[in-house]
Amino acid sequence: MDRPGRNSLVYDLMEPNRPLVDRMVLDLFDKTIFTRGMFVPQDSGEIRMARQLSRYVAASCAVLTDTVVSTVSRIANMYRRG
DSSP, rough: OOOTTTOOOHHHHHGGGGHHHHHHHHHHHHTOOOOOGGEEEEETSSSSEEEHHHHHHHTOOOOOOHHHHHHHHHHHHHHHHH
């Protein structure tokens, strides 16, 4: 259920492009040789990407602005029509 102050619309707008981003991440991981220094163990037991690797992944898997604008426009039109 939606609640005031929650970013629900932002998450809804992300979903149509999720398969595209997932494919880019999987392709990137397929061609990348990982080393220990790329990951940082946490006290909680989690393993996180090092800051430099996470920046590289984000930059490599960015969705083109035109794709995002197209998605937002389509969804905005659906809301306008009711």
